[in-house]
Amino acid sequence: MEKNIGDVASTSFVTLYCHAIETQSEHPVLKDPKSVEITTELNKTLAQSDDPLDRMLVSGTIDRNLVVHIALRAKRYDEYARDFMNRNPRGVIVNIGCGLDSRFLRIDDGTMIFYDLDLPEVIEVRKRFFEETDRYHLIASSVLEFDWMDTISPQRGPFLFMAEGVFMYLKEGEVKSLVLNLREKFPGSELVCEEVNSFWLRKPVKALLNHKIRSRVHLGKDAVFQSGIRDEREMEHWHPGIRFLDEWSYFDTGEEKLGWLRMLGHIGWIRKTQWTVHYLLS
Numbered sequence: 001m002e003k004n005i006g007d008v009a010s011t012s013f014v015t016l017y018c019h020a021i022e023t024q025s026e027h028p029v030l031k032d033p034k035s036v037e038i039t040t041e042l043n044k045t046l047a048q049s050d051d052p053l054d055r056m057l058v059s060g061t062i063d064r065n066l067v068v069h070i071a072l073r074a075k076r077y078d079e080y081a082r083d084f085m086n087r088n089p090r091g092v093i094v095n096i097g098c099g100l101d102s103r104f105l106r107i108d109d110g111t112m113i114f115y116d117l118d119l120p121e122v123i124e125v126r127k128r129f130f131e132e133t134d135r136y137h138l139i140a141s142s143v144l145e146f147d148w149m150d151t152i153s154p155q156r157g158p159f160l161f162m163a164e165g166v167f168m169y170l171k172e173g174e175v176k177s178l179v180l181n182l183r184e185k186f187p188g189s190e191l192v193c194e195e196v197n198s199f200w201l202r203k204p205v206k207a208l209l210n211h212k213i214r215s216r217v218h219l220g221k222d223a224v225f226q227s228g229i230r231d232e233r234e235m236e237h238w239h240p241g242i243r244f245l246d247e248w249s250y251f252d253t254g255e256e257k258l259g260w261l262r263m264l265g266h267i268g269w270i271r272k273t274q275w276t277v278h279y280l281l282s
């Protein structure tokens, strides 16, 4: 199988391999056996490739801090999902920009309805490893082509929309339009999304940041952070029905595997360089 996908879609391979590496490490932060199964299979093809990203993935040489960050994030999003289902036993979860993540397998309680949405090229890969059922569904669409919302609207909800490592790849106007549409079509829903602080996305810092991120994991030129928010309250100004609930940063975990980075979490602007925000859309 060829990994013939765009630069932004390729980021899903990086997070998948982070899950697999962490799962196989000592005292794993995240237990994701499906990621090990998928990467073992993908390695058979990627091992033939000369692409620097593929070589990094197959050799398992992803930056250790990145691996821990991504694993902590997935674990926290699993908790957000479980908490939502505990509060809303008939709830529906939509994982926007799911990549090759296996959240449904990690958290399935035997009754939940779960949708994984990503670009068609990613869903094509996903279909090799995940089968749809009456409770687990795949949506092959850009999140910005809002027709996908009609697919899920027959469900009663309430809905939890999760966007883990996705919004930063969209333009500011696109994120705003998406969130406003979600609020309008699914009133009472919740949104958990990761954000980059827009402070870091001003020229010329933006170009430096993007260069650093891309070269760290050998991503192509189109895998760039496009937008962010100044602070967690910014989205509330988009519509009076958008209400900030809580936020989370990797640093809050105090996870030992973060090493000396743990100390930086006390510095507010570092804690919120890239962090997660939880909203009610009513």
Ligand SMILES: C[S@@+](CC[C@H](N)C(=O)[O-])C[C@H]1O[C@@H](n2cnc3c(N)ncnc32)[C@H](O)[C@@H]1O
Residues within 6 Å of the ligand: 008, 009, 010, 011, 012, 015, 016, 096, 097, 098, 099, 100, 101, 117, 118, 119, 122, 141, 142, 143, 144, 163, 164, 165, 166, 169
């Ligand atoms: C960094 S990966 C994160 C994947 C997954 N959420 C995880 O944490 O493992 C970003 C994902 O967002 C997806 N994505 C980016 N733009 C998108 C769009 N317009 N519509 C749907 N998915 C998109 C990419 O294809 C990719 O799978």
